[in-house]
Amino acid sequence: MLKFINREAELWQLSNILNAPPNFVLFVYGPKSSGKSTLMMKLATQVKSDVILYDFRAKSPTELHEILTVPRPGFSERVRQYFRKKLRRSNVEDGIVLHPNKIKMMAEGKLDPFAPLVNKLKGLKRPVLILDEIQNLKYSGIDTKDLAQLLNFLVTLTKRLHIAHTIIVTSDCLFIDEIVKKAGLEEASEFMYVGDLPKTNILEWLQEEGMNEVKAKKVFSVVGGRPFDLWITIQHFRSTGGIGVLDSLVKRKMSRVKYLLKSVGAKEFRFIKKLSRDAVSVDEIHPKLLKWAIDNEIAFFDPVNGEIYAISHSMKTALGLL
Numbered sequence: 001m002l003k004f005i006n007r008e009a010e011l012w013q014l015s016n017i018l019n020a021p022p023n024f025v026l027f028v029y030g031p032k033s034s035g036k037s038t039l040m041m042k043l044a045t046q047v048k049s050d051v052i053l054y055d056f057r058a059k060s061p062t063e064l065h066e067i068l069t070v071p072r073p074g075f076s077e078r079v080r081q082y083f084r085k086k087l088r089r090s091n092v093e094d095g096i097v098l099h100p101n102k103i104k105m106m107a108e109g110k111l112d113p114f115a116p117l118v119n120k121l122k123g124l125k126r127p128v129l130i131l132d133e134i135q136n137l138k139y140s141g142i143d144t145k146d147l148a149q150l151l152n153f154l155v156t157l158t159k160r161l162h163i164a165h166t167i168i169v170t171s172d173c174l175f176i177d178e179i180v181k182k183a184g185l186e187e188a189s190e191f192m193y194v195g196d197l198p199k200t201n202i203l204e205w206l207q208e209e210g211m212n213e214v215k216a217k218k219v220f221s222v223v224g225g226r227p228f229d230l231w232i233t234i235q236h237f238r239s240t241g242g243i244g245v246l247d248s249l250v251k252r253k254m255s256r257v258k259y260l261l262k263s264v265g266a267k268e269f270r271f272i273k274k275l276s277r278d279a280v281s282v283d284e285i286h287p288k289l290l291k292w293a294i295d296n297e298i299a300f301f302d303p304v305n306g307e308i309y310a311i312s313h314s315m316k317t318a319l320g321l322l
Ligand SMILES: Nc1ncnc2c1ncn2[C@@H]1O[C@H](COP(=O)(O)OP(=O)(O)OP(=O)(O)O)[C@@H](O)[C@H]1O
Pocket: 002, 003, 004, 005, 006, 007, 030, 031, 032, 033, 034, 035, 036, 037, 038, 039, 133, 170, 171, 227, 228, 231
């Protein structure tokens, strides 16, 4: 069983947002594997709302009308779903269920792809739409115009009609920056950063797993509070009783960056050395250099405070050793 390290502050902030009438599109952002999806699942099970959670890593819509809808299944499947839902006491759906004919009409352009959704949402209990991994829509075939239309619809649901909360989750902050500008969302959105877990919780967790304090502190000094790195370290500790995996984790990152550096120049090297020491302001960096570091999963860009960081604490450690 995986332990969930409490995210009290984030859950408190989110439940405050959900308790007020919907008034903006919320962007939940943070580096890869920082625990955003896990936090959304936790939120979904805690709130007294109907939650519709879209995971665009699992679902790859190619047309606008497919993004938020799922065709209503046949009778026996509906019965099965009803009992499954009762058993799991689940309030989480993976799309707004519509009759297949309606979806077909949307596809043929005979029906506004959003109008029936508004009606559907009005019938739900304090609905919350969570769109996880939204950057994948870019790759699944949704074009920029459709994406802007979708975002405008989300603004309609929140700021204009106050019908549903909407949460957009992503680690691709250049994408956030792009869509916020393109869809004119500056005045209609809020941002929440989900980063690493706090030190005291981590040290407690590691010691509960059986590590002594010295080992626990060593783990924190190398990987910080990144849930995924901690999870890997714990799995190895469980099977070997040691934390040797930290060396290989850092070495692997070093060799990857060394290899990347072979095909670039001195400015890339200077930039990553800067990142190994501290955050870098976005005004100091050429956009191409920033894109190179983001695409290669070396850096994370926070569009809210305009700062660039090493993508993880273990990456920062690795860059420092180059
Ligand atoms: N609060 C937590 N306590 C314990 N483990 C956690 C916690 N949050 C996340 N994890 C673990 O960390 C890993 C990464 O979490 P998750 O997939 O939620 O990150 P993410 O930010 O959604 O990543 P991505 O940007 O790649 O989508 C998972 O294995 C998950 O089980």
